[in-house]
Amino acid sequence: MLIWVSALHCEAKPIIDFYRLKKSHDDTAFDHYRGNGMACIISGTGKIASSAACAWIAARYGDEASIAWINLGIAGAAQHDIGSIFSLHQVIDADDGHRYYPAPASAVELDGSACMTLSLPSDDYSEEYLFDMEASGFMYATLRFSSAELVKSLKIVSDNQREKIGRDRQRVSDLVHQHIDSIERQASSLMALNDEVAARSPGLEYWQQLTSMAHFSQTQQNRLRVLWRYLMNRDFDAVTLMQQFEEHSPRAIIKHLEQLSYRDSEGLRP
Amino acid sequence: MTSRVYVESSIRQHPRTRQLLQRLNKLPVIEIEHYGEVFNPRSQNFRLQKKNPAIIIAHKNKGHMLAAPEGYGLGGDHNYYFSHMLNCLYDCRYCFLQGMYQSAHQLLFVNFEDFGDEMRRVAASHPQQPVWFYSGYDCDSLANDPMTRFTEFFIPLVASIDNAWMELRTKSTQVRGMLKLKPQDRVVTAFSFSDPVSHAQLENGVPSIAKRIDAMRRLMEAGWKVGLRLDPIVYHVNYQVEFKALLEQIFAELDATAMHSVSLGSFRLTRDHFRKVSRLYPDEPLFAQPMELDNGIVSYPVEREREMIEFCETAVLQHVPRHCYHPCNWHG
Structure with a gap:
C-alpha cells in the first residue's frame, strides 16, 4: 500500500489523474482517493493537518501488512528555479528544531535537499533550505507507522525570490505534472520495497x-x-x-x- | 552501494573528514549535529537500509577502549576492544551486528587520536604485562582501510606502546595499506572463515575464500603475523565435508606452522540479538534450525555443538600444532 499525502488538491491532482484514483465517498474527515494499491489524502495546509491526516489514514488502512508514504507538495526556495524537484533528505521543524531523516533505500534518487517546516507562511528564504508547511508533521506521524526507508517527501519549488506561483492552483498542478515520470519512478521503487516488507508478514x-x-x-x-x-x-x-x-x-x-x-x-x- | 554521507558539523573541517569527503566526492553530503540523530532512531528497517547504507562521519566522545567480553581473546589477562567504526561493509547473516544497532549505516569516528590516548592510558595501567586490543568487533578492521587509513594510524601506535598487542579481525582482502608498513610483531591480522557452503549462503558481499587466503599469504610473506578464525562453524547437512575442504584449501596455500593462532567457535548469538535478527530475516534457514538457550546465549543444542566442535577440532589439529590452537569456550 502506498499513501500519497498532499496539503492541497492541486498538488495531488496530477497523481490522482495519473493513477486514476477514485474519490472515496465513505469518509468525510479528509478528501481521500484510492485505487491500484494506493490511496491519496488531501490534508489541508500545515504540519498539524498533515499529521492528523496521516494518523487518520494509517488507522483507516491498519490491516495493511506495510504502508509506504510519499508527501508531495510545493516549497519555497531562495535560489532554486521554479519547477525544480527535490527528495528531502533532512526535515527540520522550525518550531522545536526537531530533525527527521528520510532514509535512502533505493538507488533511484532525485536530488536531495534539506527542508525547514514553518508554522506560518514566510518568504524570508535562506540559501540552505527549502521551506514548506507540512513536511515535519508528515514525518512525525508517518515514522510511527512505517520505517524511514518507506517514507519520502518530494517537494517542487513554486516560489523563490524572483517569482511566486504557489497560489496559482493550475500552475501548481502543472509543476507537479511536468515531473510525473520521475515521481512515478520514485513511487514504483518505494512500492517495490514496501512489497518486500509486506511479503514477510504472515497472511x-x-x-x-x-x-x-x-x-x-x-x-x-x-x-x-x-x-x-x-x-x-x-x-x-x-x-x-x-x-x-x-x-x-x-x-x-x-x-x-x-x-x-x-x-x-x-x-x-x- | 553507498548512498550518501552524513557529517557531524563539529568535525566537518577535521583533516580526516576532509580527506574522506574528497574520496567520497560523488555522494551527497548532509550535515548533522550528532550521529545519533541518524543512527539511533527506532523507525529504521535494517534489512532495507543494508541495500544502500550511508556513511556517517562522526566524533566519538567516550568509551574508546572497552573491556572485552569474557571468553573473548587468545588467553591474555588484559583484553580490550575498540571500534573506530560501527557496522560492516559485508552482510553476514550470522553476524550479531545485524541485531546490534537500529541502523545499517556505517558509522566512522575520525578522532583516532583520542583512541590512541586511551590505548596508551589503558596499556600504562597494566605495566610490564601484555595488553591485547581487539579491533573488528563492531566492524571489519580492514574492509574500509583504503578509505579510513585505519592501519596507517593504529599499527605505528601499537608499535610505540611496549606492552600493547593488537588483533585486527577481518574478512577483507584490503591488505595493501599494511603491506606498505613495516611488519610489527605485536600486531596479528586474524582472518575469519566459514566453510564454502556457509560462505555462499550466508556471507553476502564477502570476498571469496581463495582471495582471502591470498591476502593472508601476502601478509605472511611480508613478515606479518596472521591468525585464522574458523568462526562461526554453521551446521548444515554437509558441514563436515565442507569444513575439511576449507582446511584443505587454506593449508594447500599457507604454512600451518607459521600461523600465529587458530581459533574455532560454533554459531552463537545473545538471546536479544538472535530474537532481533530472526525477526529481521524470518525466511532465513539458519535461524530455523534447532537452537537452545544457555546462559543468555542461543546456540545449537549441546549434543550437536559438541559433535561439531569435536569434529572440527580434530580436523584442525591434523594441520595445526596444538600450541597455536585456541578453542572459543563461550559456555564459561
Missing part, C-alpha cells in the same frame, strides 16, 4: 485460522508465529500444512511445524 487470514485450531498459551503463540512466518516465507502452502495436523493439540501442532522447519533449514538453501 493474517491463515494465522487466525491456525491459532483457532487449539488453545495456545502466549509462549506457544510466540513460537508458533516464528515457525509459521518461516514456513510461509519458504512458500509452504498454508492450507496443506493445516490439513497435515494429525492431532490438534498446541504441542503436536508446534512439534509438527518444528520438524518441517528443521528439515527445510538443514541444507541452508536460500
Whole structure:
C-alpha cells in the first residue's frame, strides 16, 4: 500500500489523474482517493493537518501488512528555479528544531535537499533550505507507522525570490505534472520495497485460522508465529500444512511445524 | 552501494573528514549535529537500509577502549576492544551486528587520536604485562582501510606502546595499506572463515575464500603475523565435508606452522540479538534450525555443538600444532 499525502488538491491532482484514483465517498474527515494499491489524502495546509491526516489514514488502512508514504507538495526556495524537484533528505521543524531523516533505500534518487517546516507562511528564504508547511508533521506521524526507508517527501519549488506561483492552483498542478515520470519512478521503487516488507508478514487470514485450531498459551503463540512466518516465507502452502495436523493439540501442532522447519533449514538453501 | 554521507558539523573541517569527503566526492553530503540523530532512531528497517547504507562521519566522545567480553581473546589477562567504526561493509547473516544497532549505516569516528590516548592510558595501567586490543568487533578492521587509513594510524601506535598487542579481525582482502608498513610483531591480522557452503549462503558481499587466503599469504610473506578464525562453524547437512575442504584449501596455500593462532567457535548469538535478527530475516534457514538457550546465549543444542566442535577440532589439529590452537569456550 502506498499513501500519497498532499496539503492541497492541486498538488495531488496530477497523481490522482495519473493513477486514476477514485474519490472515496465513505469518509468525510479528509478528501481521500484510492485505487491500484494506493490511496491519496488531501490534508489541508500545515504540519498539524498533515499529521492528523496521516494518523487518520494509517488507522483507516491498519490491516495493511506495510504502508509506504510519499508527501508531495510545493516549497519555497531562495535560489532554486521554479519547477525544480527535490527528495528531502533532512526535515527540520522550525518550531522545536526537531530533525527527521528520510532514509535512502533505493538507488533511484532525485536530488536531495534539506527542508525547514514553518508554522506560518514566510518568504524570508535562506540559501540552505527549502521551506514548506507540512513536511515535519508528515514525518512525525508517518515514522510511527512505517520505517524511514518507506517514507519520502518530494517537494517542487513554486516560489523563490524572483517569482511566486504557489497560489496559482493550475500552475501548481502543472509543476507537479511536468515531473510525473520521475515521481512515478520514485513511487514504483518505494512500492517495490514496501512489497518486500509486506511479503514477510504472515497472511493474517491463515494465522487466525491456525491459532483457532487449539488453545495456545502466549509462549506457544510466540513460537508458533516464528515457525509459521518461516514456513510461509519458504512458500509452504498454508492450507496443506493445516490439513497435515494429525492431532490438534498446541504441542503436536508446534512439534509438527518444528520438524518441517528443521528439515527445510538443514541444507541452508536460500 | 553507498548512498550518501552524513557529517557531524563539529568535525566537518577535521583533516580526516576532509580527506574522506574528497574520496567520497560523488555522494551527497548532509550535515548533522550528532550521529545519533541518524543512527539511533527506532523507525529504521535494517534489512532495507543494508541495500544502500550511508556513511556517517562522526566524533566519538567516550568509551574508546572497552573491556572485552569474557571468553573473548587468545588467553591474555588484559583484553580490550575498540571500534573506530560501527557496522560492516559485508552482510553476514550470522553476524550479531545485524541485531546490534537500529541502523545499517556505517558509522566512522575520525578522532583516532583520542583512541590512541586511551590505548596508551589503558596499556600504562597494566605495566610490564601484555595488553591485547581487539579491533573488528563492531566492524571489519580492514574492509574500509583504503578509505579510513585505519592501519596507517593504529599499527605505528601499537608499535610505540611496549606492552600493547593488537588483533585486527577481518574478512577483507584490503591488505595493501599494511603491506606498505613495516611488519610489527605485536600486531596479528586474524582472518575469519566459514566453510564454502556457509560462505555462499550466508556471507553476502564477502570476498571469496581463495582471495582471502591470498591476502593472508601476502601478509605472511611480508613478515606479518596472521591468525585464522574458523568462526562461526554453521551446521548444515554437509558441514563436515565442507569444513575439511576449507582446511584443505587454506593449508594447500599457507604454512600451518607459521600461523600465529587458530581459533574455532560454533554459531552463537545473545538471546536479544538472535530474537532481533530472526525477526529481521524470518525466511532465513539458519535461524530455523534447532537452537537452545544457555546462559543468555542461543546456540545449537549441546549434543550437536559438541559433535561439531569435536569434529572440527580434530580436523584442525591434523594441520595445526596444538600450541597455536585456541578453542572459543563461550559456555564459561
